[in-house]
Amino acid sequence: MRLRLIRHATLVVEYAGETVLIDPMLDDAGARPAIQNSPNPRNNPLLPLPIPAEEVVQGVDAVLVTHTHSDHWDATAQKVISKPLPLYGQPEDEQKFDSAGFTSVHAIQTTAKYNGIEIARTGGQHGTGEIAKKMAPVSGFVLRSSGEPTVYVAGDTIWCPEVEDALNRFQPDIVVVNAGGARFLEGDPITMTADDVIRVCRAAPNAQVVAVHMEAINHCLLTRGDLAFQLEAARVIHQVAIPNDGDWVDLNR
Numbered sequence: 001m002r003l004r005l006i007r008h009a010t011l012v013v014e015y016a017g018e019t020v021l022i023d024p025m026l027d028d029a030g031a032r033p034a035i036q037n038s039p040n041p042r043n044n045p046l047l048p049l050p051i052p053a054e055e056v057v058q059g060v061d062a063v064l065v066t067h068t069h070s071d072h073w074d075a076t077a078q079k080v081i082s083k084p085l086p087l088y089g090q091p092e093d094e095q096k097f098d099s100a101g102f103t104s105v106h107a108i109q110t111t112a113k114y115n116g117i118e119i120a121r122t123g124g125q126h127g128t129g130e131i132a133k134k135m136a137p138v139s140g141f142v143l144r145s146s147g148e149p150t151v152y153v154a155g156d157t158i159w160c161p162e163v164e165d166a167l168n169r170f171q172p173d174i175v176v177v178n179a180g181g182a183r184f185l186e187g188d189p190i191t192m193t194a195d196d197v198i199r200v201c202r203a204a205p206n207a208q209v210v211a212v213h214m215e216a217i218n219h220c221l222l223t224r225g226d227l228a229f230q231l232e233a234a235r236v237i238h239q240v241a242i243p244n245d246g247d248w249v250d251l252n253r
């Protein structure tokens with residue numbers, strides 16, 4: 001298998017002979033206002049796609065959406081993704097996909113089967129306290145197929161019991177975490193901080209971790225450089241890939 005970071009949480013995963021697009025945010029730079037009540041108020045996305053949106057969706061066989069916040073599912077994605085493509089997501093988002101005109105929508109309650117791939121849904125907490133309630137629901141997904149590594153895409157979550165459970169239950173070979181330490185003016189971070197990524201590494205010492213969700217949305221304050229520095233200090237950097245936008249990450253292991 002291999003995986004390409006397009007930008008932010010948007011990934012193209014080549015897995016078991018299928019090309020799966022995850023969390024497509026395909027708007028041009030500055031297409032949307034800054035996140036409300038957030039630090040560093042600049043229009044989003046902060047920077048353009050590394051390749052044109054039409055090119056991102058070329059050859060894609062299926063789409064997987066962890067939740068429908070605009071940094072994971074935006075207007076351009078809804079425009080350029082072919083409507084009959086199989087589209088998988090959490091049950092709470094089914095209606096949204098239907099009304100956007102998608103004709104092969106699959107809400108995953110617990111697991112789904114897609115061309116020899118098992119997609120299992122996992123939980124998460126998109127922040128703490130009242131903020132987490134407002135941001136819910138969010139999901140992550142685990143991809144499994146015989147002869148392929150097990151891949152856990154954690155989605156927008158902080159380190160929490162749901163993430164720990166998923167690591168224990170599925171023993172993933174590859175863990176994609178949404179870092180960035182996104183936050184509002186008040187309250188705790190709503191996506192993983194460096195400390196959270198370190199916790200993932202320590203809880204799954206044999207997994208290859210891929211950290212994304214950085215430097216593309218105004219309220220994600222943790223940069224790749226900061227993260228690498230802290231992972232280095234915690235002596236877990238060898239476990240973590242921090243791709244740049246457009247980079248392929250080779251994951252055969």
Ligand SMILES: [Zn+2]
Nearest residue numbers: 009071072156
């Ligand atoms: Zn996000």
